[in-house]
Amino acid sequence: MKNKLKYPTEIVIKPPSKSLNLDLKEIYRFRYLIGNLVWRDIRVQFNAMYLGVIWATVRPLLMVTIFAVFRNWSGASLHVPIPYSVYVYSGLILWFYFTEATTATSKALEKNASLITKIYFPRVINLIVPAIASLYGLGVAMFPLFCMMVWQGVYPGWRIFLLPFVLLQCMLLVNGVGTLFAALSLESKDFDKLLNQILYIGLYVSPVFFAPGLIPEKGRLIYFLNPIAGTLLAFRSVLFNDFPFPLWQFIYSIIATIVLLVIGLIIYQRVEAFIADKL
Amino acid sequence: MIDPIITIRELSKKYYLGREKSNVVRETFGHFLFWPYRKIRGIPNDILEKNKKVIWALKDINLDIYKGDRIGIIGKNGAGKSTLLKILSRLVYPTTGEVRIRGRVTSLLEVGTGFNNNLSGRENIYLNASLHGLHREEIDEIFEDIVEFSEVKEFLDTPVKRYSSGMRMRLAFAVAAHLDPDILLLDEVLAVGDMSFQQKCLKRVEGLTSEGRTVMFVSHSMDSITRFCDRCIWLEQGKLIEDGKAEDVIASYVQKVMKVKSSSFWVKQEEKQALSAGEKPVTNQQEFVRLISARVINSQGKTIVTAPVHEQIGIEIVYDILDNSKNIQPALHFQNVKEVLAFVVAYTDLQYINGVPQCGRYLATVWIPANLLNIGLMYVNLVMVTPDPLEEYIFMEKAVSFNVHETDEVKNTARGLYGRNFPGFVRPLLTWKTEYQGEV
Numbered sequence A: 001m002k003n004k005l006k007y008p009t010e011i012v013i014k015p016p017s018k019s020l021n022l023d024l025k026e027i028y029r030f031r032y033l034i035g036n037l038v039w040r041d042i043r044v045q046f047n048a049m050y051l052g053v054i055w056a057t058v059r060p061l062l063m064v065t066i067f068a069v070f071r072n073w074s075g076a077s078l079h080v081p082i083p084y085s086v087y088v089y090s091g092l093i094l095w096f097y098f099t100e101a102t103t104a105t106s107k108a109l110e111k112n113a114s115l116i117t118k119i120y121f122p123r124v125i126n127l128i129v130p131a132i133a134s135l136y137g138l139g140v141a142m143f144p145l146f147c148m149m150v151w152q153g154v155y156p157g158w159r160i161f162l163l164p165f166v167l168l169q170c171m172l173l174v175n176g177v178g179t180l181f182a183a184l185s186l187e188s189k190d191f192d193k194l195l196n197q198i199l200y201i202g203l204y205v206s207p208v209f210f211a212p213g214l215i216p217e218k219g220r221l222i223y224f225l226n227p228i229a230g231t232l233l234a235f236r237s238v239l240f241n242d243f244p245f246p247l248w249q250f251i252y253s254i255i256a257t258i259v260l261l262v263i264g265l266i267i268y269q270r271v272e273a274f275i276a277d278k279l
Numbered sequence B: 001m002i003d004p005i006i007t008i009r010e011l012s013k014k015y016y017l018g019r020e021k022s023n024v025v026r027e028t029f030g031h032f033l034f035w036p037y038r039k040i041r042g043i044p045n046d047i048l049e050k051n052k053k054v055i056w057a058l059k060d061i062n063l064d065i066y067k068g069d070r071i072g073i074i075g076k077n078g079a080g081k082s083t084l085l086k087i088l089s090r091l092v093y094p095t096t097g098e099v100r101i102r103g104r105v106t107s108l109l110e111v112g113t114g115f116n117n118n119l120s121g122r123e124n125i126y127l128n129a130s131l132h133g134l135h136r137e138e139i140d141e142i143f144e145d146i147v148e149f150s151e152v153k154e155f156l157d158t159p160v161k162r163y164s165s166g167m168r169m170r171l172a173f174a175v176a177a178h179l180d181p182d183i184l185l186l187d188e189v190l191a192v193g194d195m196s197f198q199q200k201c202l203k204r205v206e207g208l209t210s211e212g213r214t215v216m217f218v219s220h221s222m223d224s225i226t227r228f229c230d231r232c233i234w235l236e237q238g239k240l241i242e243d244g245k246a247e248d249v250i251a252s253y254v255q256k257v258m259k260v261k262s263s264s265f266w267v268k269q270e271e272k273q274a275l276s277a278g279e280k281p282v283t284n285q286q287e288f289v290r291l292i293s294a295r296v297i298n299s300q301g302k303t304i305v306t307a308p309v310h311e312q313i314g315i316e317i318v319y320d321i322l323d324n325s326k327n328i329q330p331a332l333h334f335q336n337v338k339e340v341l342a343f344v345v346a347y348t349d350l351q352y353i354n355g356v357p358q359c360g361r362y363l364a365t366v367w368i369p370a371n372l373l374n375i376g377l378m379y380v381n382l383v384m385v386t387p388d389p390l391e392e393y394i395f396m397e398k399a400v401s402f403n404v405h406e407t408d409e410v411k412n413t414a415r416g417l418y419g420r421n422f423p424g425f426v427r428p429l430l431t432w433k434t435e436y437q438g439e440v
Helices: A024-031 A031-047 A052-074 A083-112 A123-152 A160-187 A190-205 A215-224 A228-241 A247-272 B022-034 B035-041 B047-051 B081-088 B121-131 B136-150 B165-177 B195-208 B222-228 B246-257
Strands: A011-013 B004-019 B053-065 B070-074 B095-100 B105-108 B183-187 B216-219 B231-236 B239-245 B263-265 B289-297 B305-307 B313-321 B329-335 B339-346 B360-368 B376-386 B390-404
Touching: A024 A031, A024 A123, A031 A123, A031 B121, A052 A083, A052 A123, A052 B195, A083 A123, A083 A160, A083 A190, A083 A228, A123 A160, A160 A228, A160 A247, B004 B081, B053 B081, B053 B239, B070 B081, B070 B222, B070 B246, B081 B095, B081 B105, B081 B183, B081 B216, B081 B376, B105 B165, B121 B136, B121 B165, B136 B165, B165 B195, B183 B195, B195 B216, B195 B222, B216 B222, B222 B246, B231 B246, B239 B246, B246 B305, B246 B390, B263 B376, B263 B390, B289 B305, B289 B376, B289 B390, B313 B329, B313 B376, B313 B390
Parallel strands: B070 B216, B070 B231, B105 B183, B183 B216, B305 B390
Antiparallel strands: A011 B095, B004 B053, B004 B095, B231 B239, B263 B289, B289 B313, B313 B360, B329 B339, B329 B376, B376 B390
């Protein structure tokens, strides 16, 4: 059998280095494994149930109904410039994607402990997979959104071409936060709880079921420190033509993502040196 | 000079004892926070290191491994065998030192890792092979071979959770065995599974090595190491004790660890009287007979610790007859490890059976035929007796001992086609004669 892949001619095993080094070539060499692990995650998640596709959409749909009903009863103005149900639903599916993928990433090392301690492969792959695998659920949840958009008469404009870019930013944010907490939770389970709390509260402070117009002018600067806020607004903007693109907020989100990713990787690398001893 | 395929230099691995989990983040922060305090009080910065109990799983290992080497790694539990394999398979980092590997490594530290219960056998083959870095096209090529080897063809689309444990193992080994590595690391994985499958695995490993692959193999079974390895590494408490030809290393390992003593000298050879401290000449009270030495030898007369099953083994006894008025003769009692008496060998040399004509030194050798003893350890008690009336003059318990092993060189042993080891003390190679007598 011929090796179609170029294997490194020499592997050098040394004590762990302190500096950040991410072997992208090695990760690329294992790209088929990434695909396989993503497929495994999706298969395992959706194969064990008959109504997997329904469960992916039922939670955001129910929540949209509740939010819409309460808003109508209370008559509160949430400063949403487009039809409310479309706004909330799109926000919820992206938010749930973020929550699920981040939680899965933070638990990925422990979930795959049996692999990590027995077979060598770039361990970072474990932390990349959940963000990709969860896209499947997001994709499924998009179908009801298209129906709602047609029904409400909201259509995307040219900015729809920015969608992959926004999703990529969201995935990297998932990777950053997830990696950080995956590394920390190896040290102490307290960090698992902390992440749960952050994600739980995050739903109510992020622009998911209200628009930032609700926030007083003075508070907005602080409000947009939340890195996912820019992502959520940009997601709406690429989907709905009438929704303005939050340029500065999104640029901030990108910067915050990069910073979180670097911090996450640095801490992860410190822990990775002992990972097989710990799991 | 060929470059070694693996070079290991000054390799050490340190583990901390005590706390179950060391906490890197807390310690780093704590260390940093208390820096001013330590500065004022003059406490050294490496205080944390000193407070911990340290164990060196490996210490300053230097090795060169060449292409085609079949290496067995032996040592007691906790000697660092598995740690070495884990470092070579890049699962744990070394503390100091360096390893250079020029080739593709596949390690099989545990059978069945990476299997997902909910996926089918087919999907698991792809998943498992991709964990070892293979791509789809590469897996497609070896897929048929894997299925054939694992004998699970009809269950390929069944989820692995419905497989029997034997089937899972066959599948897992099949994948690992077909990965086409340059270097294969095995950690006692072959110790599991039924015998026929073990044989199949070992054959496959043998096949791989005959193609010039390098195999490293941790095992507690001396037998499989002598059969499959040509080089052996003996580790003890993280240190390399011996590295060399498998038979030699195993011989000294058996000697040291299993307390095999293939030669005993009761009197210093050169001068009869001068004895080293603590040693006394073994004589009976009335000074009828004195034992000088006993050795286990091969047909070339060389002292051996472990003997191949297909060669004859000699027990050589040197003794002085001080008074030939009584017919004193040597006799041997053979015992196994459990101290069960296997058989007794009486003195049958017709020339001297009725007594020795004169006092003096005698050298008597008795030969155990080839293909008689079972493989394993044998202890020999040496007795000096008069046969009739039976009077015992000297009884040396475990005077000498030796190990019988199987080698791969000779196919015609009493093992036949059997994979498992035989019970009993002897395993004689007898002659069978079978005749076809017509249809019934």
